[in-house]
Amino acid sequence: MLRFWPIWVLLLGGLFYWGLQRPNPDELKSVLVGRPAPTFSLPLLAPYRPTFGLEMGIGERLEKPVLLNIWASWCIPCRTEAPLLERFYRQHKDQILILGVNVQDREADALKFVQQYGLTFPSVFDGRGRIGIEYGYYGVPETFVISREGTVLARHAGELSEVQLRAYLEQVLR
Amino acid sequence: MTKPDQPRSTYITTAFWWLLLLTFSAWAQPTPNTPPPDFSPRVFEIARELRCPVCQGESAAESNAGIAVEMRRIIAEQLAQGRTEAEIRQFFVDRYGDWILYQPPVRGLTLWVWLSPLVGLALLGIGLWRYLARVRAQAQATASDVSEEEIARLESELSQTPER
Numbered sequence: 001m002l003r004f005w006p007i008w009v010l011l012l013g014g015l016f017y018w019g020l021q022r023p024n025p026d027e028l029k030s031v032l033v034g035r036p037a038p039t040f041s042l043p044l045l046a047p048y049r050p051t052f053g054l055e056m057g058i059g060e061r062l063e064k065p066v067l068l069n070i071w072a073s074w075c076i077p078c079r080t081e082a083p084l085l086e087r088f089y090r091q092h093k094d095q096i097l098i099l100g101v102n103v104q105d106r107e108a109d110a111l112k113f114v115q116q117y118g119l120t121f122p123s124v125f126d127g128r129g130r131i132g133i134e135y136g137y138y139g140v141p142e143t144f145v146i147s148r149e150g151t152v153l154a155r156h157a158g159e160l161s162e163v164q165l166r167a168y169l170e171q172v173l174r
Numbered sequence: 175m176t177k178p179d180q181p182r183s184t185y186i187t188t189a190f191w192w193l194l195l196l197t198f199s200a201w202a203q204p205t206p207n208t209p210p211p212d213f214s215p216r217v218f219e220i221a222r223e224l225r226c227p228v229c230q231g232e233s234a235a236e237s238n239a240g241i242a243v244e245m246r247r248i249i250a251e252q253l254a255q256g257r258t259e260a261e262i263r264q265f266f267v268d269r270y271g272d273w274i275l276y277q278p279p280v281r282g283l284t285l286w287v288w289l290s291p292l293v294g295l296a297l298l299g300i301g302l303w304r305y306l307a308r309v310r311a312q313a314q315a316t317a318s319d320v321s322e323e324e325i326a327r328l329e330s331e332l333s334q335t336p337e338r
Contacts, residue, residue, distance in 0.1 A: 031271040104240035128244050136269035137241075138227045 030136055030144075030155035036060070037068070037146045038134040042124035045102065047114060052122045056099065060150050065172040067098045067165075068144040070132050071123075072105045073113035075140040077159040082117040088165050089121040096169055097121070103129035103140065145172055217250045220259055224266055225274050233276065 032038075041057035048056075058066065069085060071078040089098045100123030102110040107125055114123060126132065135144055138157055145154040145168045153171055156164065221235035226242040234245040245266070252262045263275065272278040280288055 029271075031269065128247070129241055130244060130248075133241065133244060133248065133269065136227075136271075 030152065032136060032144070032152040033154060035152055037066075037144065037150050037152045038131075039150075040131050040134065042101070042126055042131065045107070045110060045114060045123050045125055047111070048122040056122055056124055058099075058146065058150065062146065062148050062150055063097070065096050065148050066146040067096060067168065068101060068135070068146060069098060070101045070103055070135070070137050070140055070142045070144075072103055072140045073109040074105065078141045079113075079117075081141050081159045082113070082119060084160065084162060084165070085121065086117060086119050088162070092169060093121075095173060099124070101126050101131055103127070103132045103137075143168075147172055213246055213250050214253070216253060217246055220249050220253075220262055221246050223263065223276050225276060227270065227274070 037058050039058050039060060041055045041059075043054060044052055044056050058068065067085075069081075071082070085098055085100075098121040100119070100121060102113075102123050103126050105125075105127060107127065110123070110125060113119075129137075132142075135142075135155075141159060143156040143160060144152055145156070147153050154168060156168070218235040221242070222233045224234040224245065226232045226234045226237035226239055226245070228239050228241050229237045232242075234242045236242075248265070249262055252265065257265075266274045272284075278284050
């Protein structure tokens, strides 16, 4: 057996290299990537109704690409992410729609959150988090990038940065 | 320390009250794995096979996180609609992948995880068998390689060695 030591070294080295090349185990891959986004329509939070109507959601075809952002008022990373999303939405609202889904929350707390950060991108209310489960979410915040054709292009678990938002925008406009 | 002049009945009464206190304390503990009255035990049986996505090492049956409660509600609704357990499990697998199952199906990488101890044992067995075969062959070869002349010389040397 020891005569074949170069083969053993190569095998172990190969295994080690493969282990290093594997994607980050903390990265949560969504089974929805490349598949049609689950469709839904939910009531909008009151401040958005005059502009966007009573309900909003994801249909089979979309007017523009969507960043579906799942959030809750009790979630601390959502609080740091909210001003960034608002700024990004104001800059790129002609190219992309940011649609918030408020989950596992009380409507009054969600409204307070929206008012506190002056969020102009629409958010729907899903108190029990049913749509979150439809999208296979793990927690908040979580963002799904959906193309105009209604296909899920990416899922981002956790807080977004400006660089990541720009990369997703490029990906969706490609 | 107990007082020697204390009457025996006092000990019995004290012991009785302690026993009563302990019994009530035991009753006060929640009975493990008993489903709350809102869902049937079957809901919890299915939920026990599914992970709670936001928890560390807890199933959807054990956790009281909002998402786990909603998962149990979905299971209850689907059971009421007449779906089978396999269909309900598939509903969650379609959204979360095999990760959501506590016992993922034996295929792909999981298959290798199951097979690797067997492969390891087989390799170890082959290695050990080959090593033992070589040692045995060497022992036999050593015994048969000694010439008659050498044996005679060794015997004569042994016979000449003075006894101590």
